[in-house]
Amino acid sequence: xxxxxxxxILLPFLITPAYAIELKAxxxxxxxxxxxxxxxxxxxxxxxxxxxxxxxxLQPDLAxxxxxxxxxxxxxxxxxxxxxxxxTLQRIASAAGAAAIASALLNDTNSLIRLGTTTITELSxxxxxxxxxxxxxxxxxxxxxxxxxxxxxxxxxxxxxxxxISNFLVPAVYCFLAIATANSAxxxxxxxxxxxxxxxxxxxxxxxxxxxxxxxxxxxxxxSGTTDAVALKAAKFTISxxxxxxxxxxxxxxxxxxxxxxxxxNAAGIYGIIAVLAVFLAxxxxxxxxxxxxxxxxxxxxxxxxxxxxxxxEDFSTAMGFILAMTGTTCLLVLISTICFLKGVG
Amino acid sequence: xxxxxxxxxxxxxxxxxxxLVLNLLQSSAAKGIVKMVCGMILTITAVAPLCRxxxxxxENLSSSFLAEAKAAASEGEDLNRDALRAVIKQELxxxxxxxxxxxxxxxxxxxxxxxxxxxxxxxxxIKGDISPxxxxxxxxxxxxxxxxxxxxxxxxG
Numbered sequence: 001x002x003x004x005x006x007x008x009i010l011l012p013f014l015i016t017p018a019y020a021i022e023l024k025a026x027x028x029x030x031x032x033x034x035x036x037x038x039x040x041x042x043x044x045x046x047x048x049x050x051x052x053x054x055x056x057x058l059q060p061d062l063a064x065x066x067x068x069x070x071x072x073x074x075x076x077x078x079x080x081x082x083x084x085x086x087x088t089l090q091r092i093a094s095a096a097g098a099a100a101i102a103s104a105l106l107n108d109t110n111s112l113i114r115l116g117t118t119t120i121t122e123l124s125x126x127x128x129x130x131x132x133x134x135x136x137x138x139x140x141x142x143x144x145x146x147x148x149x150x151x152x153x154x155x156x157x158x159x160x161x162x163x164x165i166s167n168f169l170v171p172a173v174y175c176f177l178a179i180a181t182a183n184s185a186x187x188x189x190x191x192x193x194x195x196x197x198x199x200x201x202x203x204x205x206x207x208x209x210x211x212x213x214x215x216x217x218x219x220x221x222x223x224s225g226t227t228d229a230v231a232l233k234a235a236k237f238t239i240s241x242x243x244x245x246x247x248x249x250x251x252x253x254x255x256x257x258x259x260x261x262x263x264x265x266n267a268a269g270i271y272g273i274i275a276v277l278a279v280f281l282a283x284x285x286x287x288x289x290x291x292x293x294x295x296x297x298x299x300x301x302x303x304x305x306x307x308x309x310x311x312x313x314e315d316f317s318t319a320m321g322f323i324l325a326m327t328g329t330t331c332l333l334v335l336i337s338t339i340c341f342l343k344g345v346g
Numbered sequence: 347x348x349x350x351x352x353x354x355x356x357x358x359x360x361x362x363x364x365x366l367v368l369n370l371l372q373s374s375a376a377k378g379i380v381k382m383v384c385g386m387i388l389t390i391t392a393v394a395p396l397c398r399x400x401x402x403x404x405e406n407l408s409s410s411f412l413a414e415a416k417a418a419a420s421e422g423e424d425l426n427r428d429a430l431r432a433v434i435k436q437e438l439x440x441x442x443x444x445x446x447x448x449x450x451x452x453x454x455x456x457x458x459x460x461x462x463x464x465x466x467x468x469x470x471x472i473k474g475d476i477s478p479x480x481x482x483x484x485x486x487x488x489x490x491x492x493x494x495x496x497x498x499x500x501x502x503g
Contacts, residue, residue, distance in 0.1 A: 091369050094365075135415060140425045140429075174353065175392055175393060178357035179393075186361045188381060190384075246467070261422075
């Protein structure tokens with residue numbers, strides 16, 4: 001007991017002071033916690049573990065999607081029998097078929113759209129927590145101008161993207177589905193152009209936003225990187241002009257602090273990237289599985305179903321494609337910014 | 347969810363109604379006009395919710411993210427400065443103690459740095475037994491190699 005007390009008293013004196021810069025990436029959100037690899041020290045290993053877990057959960061998603069696909073195929077088969085009648089019955093069958101397919105797919109599509117928007121919010125929120133950490137880490141490595149520009153640009157684009165997605169693009173997807181269903185039920189193809197316009201608008205908005213963002217990142221990286229590199233060189237020159245021995249000590253200290261800051265930044269960045277992927281992969285694969293199965297269903301149904309109804313299934317799969325694109329764009333935004341922070345100074 | 351269901355049902359019902367009306371007018375001369383009216387009604391039903399959307403992203407954009415960026419970068423610079431000061435202080439203290447050991451003096455040095463960029467030693471407190479000769483030699487070394495003037499040294503027994 002006495003020895004233990006002595007050890008406990010002496011223990012604080014054995015602790016050597018550590019002067020490393022302490023910055024940690026925010027904890028992975030709850031939705032990605034189960035997917036998070038045990039260690040993120042090695043990026044390839046963590047990525048492999050993540051992909052392995054992702055592939056394991058793909059099977060139940062495919063089974064769910066297949067169940068819906070079978071229901072839709074059965075509806076199309078039943079309707080194709082009714083299509084053999086001519087006149088009004090054929091048209092009524094076509095309209096009723098569109099309503100039946102829409103009601104079979106709408107519930108599932110709606111839950112996937114909700115999953116997508118929840119994931120987008122989570123990714124955006126995590127990005128907002130990761131940004132200050134990466135900015136501080138990059139600034140501590142001498143990249144003050146670059147990190148400020150990256151933060152400001154990413155935050156601005158994130159606000160624009162998340163506002164556009166929640167206020168415009170998601171309602172536009174619902175509108176697209178409603179128009180596609182109405183077009184199919186109406187059976188006169190008069191809403192085809194309007195449906196195609198909404199499709200084009202959603203795709204164009206996402207593409208343009210991502211292109212503008214990547215261009216901004218490229219230009220700001222070059223401009224601010226050069227400014228920071230010049231500032232770092234000037235600082236090194238100032239240090240070397242001090243009294244020889246002090247200059248050497250300062251130079252060594254500065255170098256070791258920069259190396260330490262770089263290591264901290266890399267660790268935070270890699271954890272951040274893996275955390276973002278952990279949040280993103282499960283919903284992305286779930287929506288992706290439904291998307292692929294619906295595409296397959298549409299292709300199969302085109303063998304015996306009418307063009308109108310097959311196109312409706314195709315439109316539902318396109319809507320899922322939109323949600324995939326929105327989730328992917330938000331994820332890319334966070335990943336690109338983190339990679340730009342990781343790229344370093346100069 | 348209820349809003350969505352109502353919206354979907356209203357669009358689908360409207361489309362079915364239009365389809366039915368068009369079927370009733372199979373060979374009528376007014377079919378063209380009815381078709382146009384149906385198309386307009388359907389478009390309004392489907393697109394109306396989009397027109398009521400709130401696209402006010404300006405309010406969010408005017409938020410202080412640039413100030414936040416500067417604050418985060420400034421935090422990083424502070425971290426760098428603190429870490430640099432700690433390393434320099436430790437390196438200088440070790441250097442002074444090593445030089446004193448070379449002169450057979452066992453001392454502990456406590457360095458105070460100024461607030462300059464880069465931070466330089468401004469005051470040194472040296473504790474321990476040291477001979478007058480070693481003290482003089484150490485003073486010379488500190489002056490020549492670390493730029494610490496004699497007046498900036500405090501000797502405590």
